Amino acid sequence: MTRITRKPVGIIGAGPAGLFLAHLLHRQGIDSIILESRSRADVEGTIRAGVLEQWVVDLMNRMGLGERMMREGHFHSGITLRFHGESHHIDMAELTDGKRVTVYAQHEVIRDLIAARLEDGGEILFGVSDVHLHGIESDTPRITFRRSADAPVEEIACDFIAGCDGFHGPSRQAIPAAVRQEHQIVYPFGWLGILASAPPSHHELIYASHERGFALLSTRSPDVQRLYIQVDPKDDIANWSDARIWSELHSRLEDKSGWSLIEGPVFQKGIIAMRSFVCETMRHGRLFLAGDAAHIVPPTGAKGLNLAVADVLVLAQALTAFLRRGDEDGLNGYSARCLRRIWRAERFSWYMTTMMHLNPNESTFEQRVHMADLDYVVHSRAAMTALAENYVGLPMDIPADLAL
Incomplete structure (x- = not known):
């Protein structure tokens, strides 16, 4: 029965x-x-x-679910965009009346x-x-x-x-x-992500556009870092030795300032497709x-x-x-x-x-337009504000009686 x-x-x-x-x-x-x-x-x-939007952080705290997040999460004022070997800080807290980037x-x-x-x-x-x-x-x-x-x-x-x-x-x-x-x-590209035992290389996330492809530096804890590089989503992870991954990360993330990526033992890696x-x-x-x-x-x-x-x-x-x-x-x-x-x-x-x-299916015209877009974003306060508002989270109404 x-x-x-x-x-x-x-x-x-x-x-x-x-x-x-x-x-x-x-x-x-x-x-x-x-x-x-x-x-x-x-x-x-x-x-x-x-990365949690500010209103999600607020919701978790109001529901009594945010104690460990507030203790172990990483709170940044913004992110860094890096291209042509130069770094540009987007101060999201200043652009959005104090909203922060929460990495948890x-x-x-x-x-x-x-x-x-x-x-x-x-x-x-x-x-x-x-x-x-x-x-x-x-x-x-x-x-x-x-x-x-x-x-x-x-x-x-x-x-x-x-x-x-x-x-x-x-x-x-x-x-x-x-x-x-x-x-x-x-999308005709994916991300190869790794977890590595290493101290933070930078105080905030770095989004890097490079002629060899995208890279992202993030963090998980004071001793564990999360990093990504753009790859073919159909590639075999067996083709990517730790040495090859670190070489690509160095090439794509480092800039003209002399900043250097800190390496450490890789204990997890994999490739994800994107859609x-x-x-x-x-x-x-x-x-x-x-x-x-x-x-x-x-x-x-x-x-x-x-x-x-x-x-x-x-x-x-x-x-x-x-x-x-x-x-x-x-x-x-x-x-x-x-x-x-x-x-x-x-x-x-x-x-x-x-x-x-870097989209292998796009024309050089389209690729140049994307680079022009990046250049505009980092030199226009209006464009930076639009990016910041979207990144930290558009307004969301949280009824008081649902979050108690």
């Missing part, structure tokens, strides 16, 4: 979107359950860099959210399989799953389902293909998409986690209004409200990506 559980909201995916949504609903007294196909160790061990890795945010969720007594089922969505066009949607590959099928009866399960998850695929309107760019993607159908019946299930941005603009949190902040308001008062306006307006911010973030991420990277 199938075991049936009843929850107002079923959440698929224990990434930033699903975890933040569960916390926001919990603060409104709305129960939910999270289903995650990976183990807790896999979820918490997936290393991802992260996504996996660290997830660890904090999981720990707080379990401490609150909330349910997260890790390692589930065979997740399927049913009846999403009805008032009684259901999720079926197995706790393990050989376990019996179980069912969760919900009022609503939140698909927070990423680009490859089942939620978006549950929406009929004829209904989904999807837009995508797959921009938007599914404009973020709601179908009682199913709502959020985070990477609905949109992907290249990491250059540092928007992925922040967009996921913005989605579920809107969704939590809409679900609360309906479940408490029967008000459907927020649910009906969910896609339009989210997509306005999403397309702005997509634009900024595309802008940063195309401006900073």
Whole structure:
């Protein structure tokens, strides 16, 4: 006999979107359950860099989730853009009335959210399989799953389902293909990222445009640094020895000032592809998409986690209004409200990506235009302000009752 559980909201995916949504609903007294196909160790061990927008930092602190972030995060006044061997500091704090660049890795945010969720007594089922969505066009949607590959099928009866399960998850695929309107760019370059045991080489992030390709210097802790170089996304990581990686990083990051990159043992490396993607159908019946299930941005603009949190902040308001008062306006307006911010973030991420990277498919004219854009950005206060405003985060309304 199938075991049936009843929850107002079923959440698929224990990434930033699903975890933040569960916390926001919990603060409104709305129960939910999270289903995650990976183990807790896999979820918490997936290393991802992260730059948090100022409003996300403020939200985490208001929700009581920011203690470790404030203790271990890295707070910078801006970033450095480097090209033609010269460095240009963008003072984002000065340009945006004190908003800072907060470097706190996504996996660290997830660890904090999981720990707080379990401490609150909330349910997260890790390692589930065979997740399927049913009846999403009805008032009684259901999720079926197995706790393990050989376990019996179980069912969760919900009022609503939140698909927070990423680009490859089942939620978006549950929406009929004829209904989904999807837009995508797959970039002809990717990032080779490393984690290295080394002290910081610089006090803030460096974004470097070089004739050999893009490079980025970031940080994870006082003893561990995160660095990236642009590569062919189809390249084999076996072709990249540590010595070759460091050689490229030195070539692409160093400038005419005599600044030098500090090396250290590399203990993790891998290549990631890059795409921009938007599914404009973020709601179908009682199913709502959020985070990477609905949109992907290249990491250059540092928007992925922040967009996921913005989605579920809107969704939590809409679900609360309906479940408490029967008000459907927020649910009906969910896609339009989210997509306005999403397309702005997509634009900024595309802008940063195309401006900073060497695209082998572009003409020399297009490449020169990108360099002219960089030159304009660092010499125009208006252009620097626009970049800073987008980077630290466009305004986001946080209702007081959702963040307590």
